[in-house]
Amino acid sequence: MSSETGSAVSVPVGVRALLAAVRARTPEHRAERVRLAIESLFTHALRRLPDGSVFVLTGDIPAMWLRDSTWQLRPLLAAASEPDTYNVLAAVSKRQASCVLIDPYANAFNPEPNGECWHRDFPDQSPWVFERKYELDSLAAFLDFALRLHKASGRLDHLDAQFRQAATMAVAVIEREQRHDPASYRFSRAGAADHDHLSHNGFGAPVGFSGMSWSGFRPSDDACTYGYLVPANAHVAVVLRQLAELPDEVRLGPDVRRKCRALAHDISAGIADHGVISSDGTARYAYEVDGLGNSLHMDDANVPSLLSLPYLGWCASDEPVYLATRDWILSPANPWFAHGAAASGVGSPHTPAGHVWPIAIAMAGLTAAQPRDVERALHILESTDAGTGRMHESFHADDPHTFTRPWFSWADMTYVHLVLRSVGLAFD
Numbered sequence: 001m002s003s004e005t006g007s008a009v010s011v012p013v014g015v016r017a018l019l020a021a022v023r024a025r026t027p028e029h030r031a032e033r034v035r036l037a038i039e040s041l042f043t044h045a046l047r048r049l050p051d052g053s054v055f056v057l058t059g060d061i062p063a064m065w066l067r068d069s070t071w072q073l074r075p076l077l078a079a080a081s082e083p084d085t086y087n088v089l090a091a092v093s094k095r096q097a098s099c100v101l102i103d104p105y106a107n108a109f110n111p112e113p114n115g116e117c118w119h120r121d122f123p124d125q126s127p128w129v130f131e132r133k134y135e136l137d138s139l140a141a142f143l144d145f146a147l148r149l150h151k152a153s154g155r156l157d158h159l160d161a162q163f164r165q166a167a168t169m170a171v172a173v174i175e176r177e178q179r180h181d182p183a184s185y186r187f188s189r190a191g192a193a194d195h196d197h198l199s200h201n202g203f204g205a206p207v208g209f210s211g212m213s214w215s216g217f218r219p220s221d222d223a224c225t226y227g228y229l230v231p232a233n234a235h236v237a238v239v240l241r242q243l244a245e246l247p248d249e250v251r252l253g254p255d256v257r258r259k260c261r262a263l264a265h266d267i268s269a270g271i272a273d274h275g276v277i278s279s280d281g282t283a284r285y286a287y288e289v290d291g292l293g294n295s296l297h298m299d300d301a302n303v304p305s306l307l308s309l310p311y312l313g314w315c316a317s318d319e320p321v322y323l324a325t326r327d328w329i330l331s332p333a334n335p336w337f338a339h340g341a342a343a344s345g346v347g348s349p350h351t352p353a354g355h356v357w358p359i360a361i362a363m364a365g366l367t368a369a370q371p372r373d374v375e376r377a378l379h380i381l382e383s384t385d386a387g388t389g390r391m392h393e394s395f396h397a398d399d400p401h402t403f404t405r406p407w408f409s410w411a412d413m414t415y416v417h418l419v420l421r422s423v424g425l426a427f428d
Contacts, residue, residue, distance in 0.1 A: 006047030014082025053095035063130035070141035080152035090158035136215035180214035210291035211270025301357030340397025
């Protein structure tokens with residue numbers, strides 16, 4: 001992104017204080033990694049736009065994903081009570097709201113209406129839209145960040161008229177997609193791999209009503225096999241309940257609040273009825289279902305994932321169905337689990353076979369019940385960066401020098417969150 005598009009964002013006072021607190025509580029090498037990750041975020045990923053909002057690059061791609069930007073900034077909520085930090089985070093939240101209002105079915109956006117795109121998949125695609133893959137978790141991520149920022153800071157400034165309009169639109173789309181009309185959204189990309197467009201001639205596999213909300217794509221940007229992505233629906237149910245409980249000063253309106261509660265109830269019931277599958281007497285969460293009796297059993301490294309359910313607020317880390325699911329995910333039974341000489345963990349069909357994702361290693365630590373598992377995750381992350389000092393998108397389980405993407409800010413910041421959690425500094 002050129003400097004003409006926006007200006008640099010300085011590391012605010014509250015974040016500098018957070019870095020000092022980390023340095024006082026962790027080994028020098030770990031504190032230095034945290035410093036580099038956060039300074040890279042501010043130097044290379046954050047740009048203040050002419051309207052005062054802050055744009056967040058995902059890393060080495062010059063676009064902003066609603067999902068990525070939420071998880072990139074979540075660790076900094078630990079400093080959100082400090083005014084300068086709040087102002088930066090609020091400016092990101094406002095940029096997310098403006099993106100939703102541009103197109104609630106898009107997953108990634110440009111900093112200006114320059115027409116840049118991964119691929120022009122729709123003839124009427126907005127010049128603001130970098131990619132228009134409908135991902136339920138994008139809307140959940142926008143709501144999650146705004147809600148957590150309010151809770152962390154105690155402030156309502158960012159929950160303004162634009163937020164109300166975007167939140168109302170997001171809720172309307174989530175409700176509409178409970179009864180997905182295949183004709184309303186078609187994603188076909190000529191010559192693309194199967195995972196890069198929807199099956200069934202671009203309309204996706206058939207679904208039956210389940211109470212859950214339909215999603216075309218996963219948080220990996222890969223196409224869903226079945227339309228009801230269970231971890232994304234779990235996340236949506238959490239944020240809808242929280243949205244309904246915002247203070248009256250936000251002026252969300254009783255109709256929207258009632259709709260949020262009803263949707264959260266329907267989605268939660270849908271997960272219980274369709275998304276929990278018993279096998280050999282053990283109940284586990286499925287990754288995707290179609291409401292017609294079919295289910296997909298796997299987990300993907302990208303968040304929301306089944307592994308991340310406690311991180312999303314859906315359940316406690318010791319909830320029995322989650323524990324059974326977690327044990328299955330972190331085993332060879334999960335088709336996207338990789339075990340090697342350097343590391344073991346969850347990968348993704350989005351990257352080569354045998355690759356592990358640092359995000360998933362960090363998430364296993366963030367959802368672990370035992371401190372030793374947190375320290376183990378930190379050690380693995382620190383020893384598998386191929387000497388670069390940065391987390392990558394993925395690396396080969398036998399050889400960390402074989403990796404994808406030289407810089408992936410989301411992975412960097414998930415590592416930061418795990419360090420903060422390990423020393424009692426994270427806001428959760």
